[in-house]
Amino acid sequence: MKLIHLSDIHLTENGRKIWETNTFAHFQKAIQRIKELSGIDGIVISGDLSDDGSLWTYKYIDQAFAKIGIPTFCCPENHDNLREFYQGYKPLFCKIKETFELCGWTFIMLNSAMIGMSRGSINPEKLSQHIQQSIGPVAIILHHPPIEQKGWLNRKLLDNRDIFNDIIQHCTNVRLVLYGHTHYHTDSIINGIVYSSAPSIGFAFNPNLPKFEIASGEEGFNVIETKDDSITITTVKLL
Template identity: 30%
Template sequence: MSANPLRFIQLTDTHLSDPADGTLRGFNTAQSLAAVVEHIRTHEPRIDGILATGDLSHDGGTPSYRRFVQLLAPLDAPIYCLPGNHDALNIFSCALKGSRVHSGGRLLADNWQLIFLDSAAPGAVHGHLRPAELARLENALREHPERHTLICLHHQPVPIGSAWLDKLILDNADALFEVVDRHSQVRGILWGHVHQTFDMTRNDVRLLSSPSTCIQFKPGCDDFTLDDKAPGYRWLALHGNGNIDTDIVYIQY
């Protein structure tokens, strides 16, 4: 087991589209992702993996997924992807191919297990974990009770205090927490979707969301409201004793 913590970067809600100069609310999402990647390349000297937590594409097209892989090429680290509500589930895994790109599944590293769940519900904006995903989570936790565990998905499993976003929550979060509460090795749950930072603890489990690499949503709003915060990412240091150090970095460019 390494004496150094495992270090991961979370990139989420990149919302890439075709053509390459496509915008979201007037924001060029490819340019902002490229700026975030360049900052990571120059400021994060050691990365054990990239956690890409959904809505990688905005239009669900194959070119946008290929562009995602191309834009992350400067980062010499494996990429672990899971889908969000904007992603096209029928082409997500096929389009995200490469020697260092992984879709779904899990990662075993040092004394940690990272589990990547698919919370995308076809045709819906809210999230849902199918019985097969909940069973996969249960089995993975039973198989490795000795490993500290970080669970990653796209949709938030708890309300974040924005009425419009809290309607688009994981609709069977109780089922997720029933599994989590049976396994004391779970240290954190990490998600995207909400385009803002969230950090709380539930039963000693860290609950974390992160800003988008493009536009941000203003916290605490009843209706859709954009924030003026810059694109960003989250870094995580997973320690051998189960502790999680983490922070948000915003990129001005």
């Protein structure tokens, strides 16, 4: 399987700049980079598609991925407008599903957003149920980091991450956990499970820089390749 994992697009209505950054231009670069790749089986977006929750942003993102034509799955998060996401604009191409299958893998997409909060939480019962019903290797997608992060990025994580990890560490078929929110790429392997965060599309951070200083040039997405028991992750920068 060859999968693209991207996160934190933070698109704004009509491409308005935020954090003195043109997230619209960054998204366009990401789309171009994806078009240059071959053999991609699917795309997953781990939240914060929009920064302002506007209808315009969801339409633009959906239409952009429709032109690429690769199956695309996404879940909303703390910056997304949940009502607009689920009840307003109905994506014509991007899929909003709790579970789906791709190349023999089962993917579980969790909404970890807490309304009015930047930290997150998941429903443990629903997670356990989805895992029990899964066939083959399992990948879990959520927005908030379920493990400790580096430096000042270790803030506003998944509130009930201990419960999350206890569940998946007792399941032999969970192989991969993908998340965003930190705007920084990092990989970890814990008891054989690969944890990987995607660098942001909209604007990047870096734990070695001052808090909330933009790490210009570090924006990008990850390409994940699985073969037999191996998982390889490569970051594609937008520059």
